[in-house]
Amino acid sequence: MEVNDAPSLGSPNSTSQQQFAVLDMFIPGFSLLSSLVQAYLGIDLNLYIPMLMLLVGASLAWNYLSAMLYGLIESHLMSSVRIRTDDEIFNMIMAWVATQNFSRKSRRFIANTNLNSRAWSMWRFFDDEEEEEGEDEEQDWQRKQANKQKKQLRYTPSYGTHLFFFRRRPLLFERCENREQMGSLMISEKEEIIISCFGRSADLIKELLHEAREQHMAKDEHKTLIYRGGNDGQGGDLTWKRCMARSTRPFSTVILNEKVKQELVDDVADYLAPKTRKWYANRGIPYRRGYLLHGPPGTGKSSLSLALAGYFRMKIYILSLSSPTATEENVSQLFASLPMRCVVLLEDIDSAGLTHTREGDGGNKDNSTSRTASAPGDKAAPQAGKLSLSGLLNILDGVASQEGRVLIMTTNHIEKLDKALIRPGRVDMTVEFGRADPGMTASIFRAIYTPFEGEETPSTSGPNSPDTALAEKQKLRDDEARNRATERIVDLSHEFAAKIPSGEFSPAEIQGLLLRHKRSPLTAIDAVDAWITSTRKEKMEREARDAEEKEKARKKAEKEKRRKAKEKAKKKAKGENVSSSGSGSDSETEAQEKSGGKDTKDKATPDSGYGTSS
Numbered sequence: 338m339e340v341n342d343a344p345s346l347g348s349p350n351s352t353s354q355q356q357f358a359v360l361d362m363f364i365p366g367f368s369l370l371s372s373l374v375q376a377y378l379g380i381d382l383n384l385y386i387p388m389l390m391l392l393v394g395a396s397l398a399w400n401y402l403s404a405m406l407y408g409l410i411e412s413h414l415m416s417s418v419r420i421r422t423d424d425e426i427f428n429m430i431m432a433w434v435a436t437q438n439f440s441r442k443s444r445r446f447i448a449n450t451n452l453n454s455r456a457w458s459m460w461r462f463f464d465d466e467e468e469e470e471g472e473d474e475e476q477d478w479q480r481k482q483a484n485k486q487k488k489q490l491r492y493t494p495s496y497g498t499h500l501f502f503f504r505r506r507p508l509l510f511e512r513c514e515n516r517e518q519m520g521s522l523m524i525s526e527k528e529e530i531i532i533s534c535f536g537r538s539a540d541l542i543k544e545l546l547h548e549a550r551e552q553h554m555a556k557d558e559h560k561t562l563i564y565r566g567g568n569d570g571q572g573g574d575l576t577w578k579r580c581m582a583r584s585t586r587p588f589s590t591v592i593l594n595e596k597v598k599q600e601l602v603d604d605v606a607d608y609l610a611p612k613t614r615k616w617y618a619n620r621g622i623p624y625r626r627g628y629l630l631h632g633p634p635g636t637g638k639s640s641l642s643l644a645l646a647g648y649f650r651m652k653i654y655i656l657s658l659s660s661p662t663a664t665e666e667n668v669s670q671l672f673a674s675l676p677m678r679c680v681v682l683l684e685d686i687d688s689a690g691l692t693h694t695r696e697g698d699g700g701n702k703d704n705s706t707s708r709t710a711s712a713p714g715d716k717a718a719p720q721a722g723k724l725s726l727s728g729l730l731n732i733l734d735g736v737a738s739q740e741g742r743v744l745i746m747t748t749n750h751i752e753k754l755d756k757a758l759i760r761p762g763r764v765d766m767t768v769e770f771g772r773a774d775p776g777m778t779a780s781i782f783r784a785i786y787t788p789f790e791g792e793e794t795p796s797t798s799g800p801n802s803p804d805t806a807l808a809e810k811q812k813l814r815d816d817e818a819r820n821r822a823t824e825r826i827v828d829l830s831h832e833f834a835a836k837i838p839s840g841e842f843s844p845a846e847i848q849g850l851l852l853r854h855k856r857s858p859l860t861a862i863d864a865v866d867a868w869i870t871s872t873r874k875e876k877m878e879r880e881a882r883d884a885e886e887k888e889k890a891r892k893k894a895e896k897e898k899r900r901k902a903k904e905k906a907k908k909k910a911k912g913e914n915v916s917s918s919g920s921g922s923d924s925e926t927e928a929q930e931k932s933g934g935k936d937t938k939d940k941a942t943p944d945s946g947y948g949t950s951s
């Protein structure tokens with residue numbers, strides 16, 4: 338006899354089992370818990386199921402309603418700002434947040450050694466060289482050394498929403514992932530900050546943003562901010578990225594003819610004067626000014642540009658046209674995103690694609706403004722996608738080019754530049770930099786050794802007796818001693834300058850020698866003769882190497898040219914043969930080439946009809 342123990346459908350036992358099955362789905366292990374409670378405590382959890390379900394339902398409803406209510410409040414009664422990692426304001430806000438109490442006291446936080454967004458900091462290739470205000474060179478050096486071992490830790494709130502107070506009013510700081518940003522980026526690059534305040538006016542948030550910006554700017558007050566154009570190496574858009582904040586270089590430290598320097602400063606000052614903009618506008622002249630600095634490497638072109646930017650408290654945007662990323666599209670994009678008032682430094686404008694005159698060399702008129710072939714071995718050989726001269730001219734004159742900017746172009750080879758590039762309107766003033774003459778050499782010497790207040794006076798009496806060294810030490814603290822030392826440095830500077838041949842070495846080279854003996858001018862003077870000999874030797878060797886490389890490149894280019902000509906002739910011969918008899922062959926063109934390009938048909942053997950290679 339078959340006994341069916343299974344509870345029939347609809348029986349109380351089967352209903353409770355069904356309930357357990359449903360509950361197990363939501364609360365895994367509920368049936369087990371229930372039977373344990375029943376067995377040991379004698380409580381039937383079945384009786385509480387409706388109440389439990391009610392509680393779950395109420396909690397779900399509350400979640401839904403509160404989210405809806407918060408959404409409504411957020412969209413109708415709150416104001417908020419979204420800040421993404423790819424804008425500099427992200428770094429400003431993060432730096433500000435790190436100084437706030439709510440961030441310092443937060444229990445959930447992220448520890449950073451660099452507060453800049455990852456996307457941004459990857460660009461700050463000189464990040465470690467960012468100088469702290471008020472530090473002299475020595476302190477700065479020591480700090481950098483210390484930083485290398487021990488980077489300062491800063492704390493910012495972690496992902497989620499954090500309440501904080503600003504101007505005694507509550508605000509919400511939310512740090513979250515921005516899913517709209519590119520999928521390939523890392524989490525820290527996809528971040529987003531949302532700052533919200535209660536009320537329909539966003540003024541409080543704007544005040545906060547301004548305060549963060551002011552705090553950031555105050556740090557850079559006596560600095561020249563340097564931006565460089567480029568991408569993040571991951572194929573992203575090309576943008577200007579801040580790479581360094583340098584202590585402003587005093588104009589006096591750039592050694593150049595004083596009259597020329599003054600003319601340049603006056604010209605820029607006049608251009609930047611508020612009334613000048615109106616003057617230009619009234620006459621319909623584009624409000625732009627361009628300067629060309631030319632001369633051999635290491636003669637002060639970049640130094641002058643930086644000093645100029647610092648003097649007029651402008652940011653400087655540097656773009657090297659010899660960089661592989663300097664394509665027409667990229668450069669145009671960068672010019673379009675320049676701010677209104679800034680210095681743009683275009684380095685190496687004699688680089689690839691830009692050295693061919695529009696008049697054309699060798700009658701190559703048509704190609705002259707585009708990516709044309711250049712002399713073999715010429716470093717200016719244009720590459721595919723490189724910026725062309727006409728492209729650059731369009732960018733400089735185009736609508737994308739901001740008005741109010743000071744454009745400085747530098748080159749080591751003015752003779753290679755197209756007249757169109759340096760015509761008035763594009764270049765309004767040209768400044769020539771040369772190798773050091775005795776006056777410049779003496780100035781460089783004085784710039785290196787003249788003691789500043791609070792500095793150790795360089796020894797100008799040689800490593801003599803300990804008595805004099807002691808006397809020097811005492812004199813260090815004495816102003817009079819410093820004046821005497823300064824006078825002595827002036828005398829020594831003439832002695833030094835007399836030993837350096839005029840017009841042979843660049844200021845950078847001379848500075849290099851002096852920096853090797855920066856605490857001892859006498860040793861520097863003693864080292865001059867040996868230095869001249871070794872530098873000349875080095876230069877000669879370098880020149881020989883360059884000439885050799887050039888020759889190699891020339892030969893390679895010639896070979897390539899011949900190969901191409903050969904191929905062309907081969908194709909041509911093939912075509913002719915096909916059209917006449919259809920019996921063209923490779924050996925025919927070989928013969929053509931070996932016979933120096935003469936008509937090979939004369940040499941074709943009667944039996945084969947092929948060209949010979951005698």
Ligand SMILES: Nc1ncnc2c1ncn2[C@@H]1O[C@H](COP(=O)(O)OP(=O)(O)OP(=O)(O)O)[C@@H](O)[C@H]1O
Binds near residue numbers: 633640641846848
């Ligand atoms: N005329 C100068 N006055 C003061 N310092 C100079 C001068 N020329 C060169 N120097 C020093 O030499 C170094 C290189 O100078 P800088 O980079 O300005 O030269 P450059 O002409 O721009 O060179 P390049 O053409 O290679 O870019 C700097 O440290 C700078 O201080």
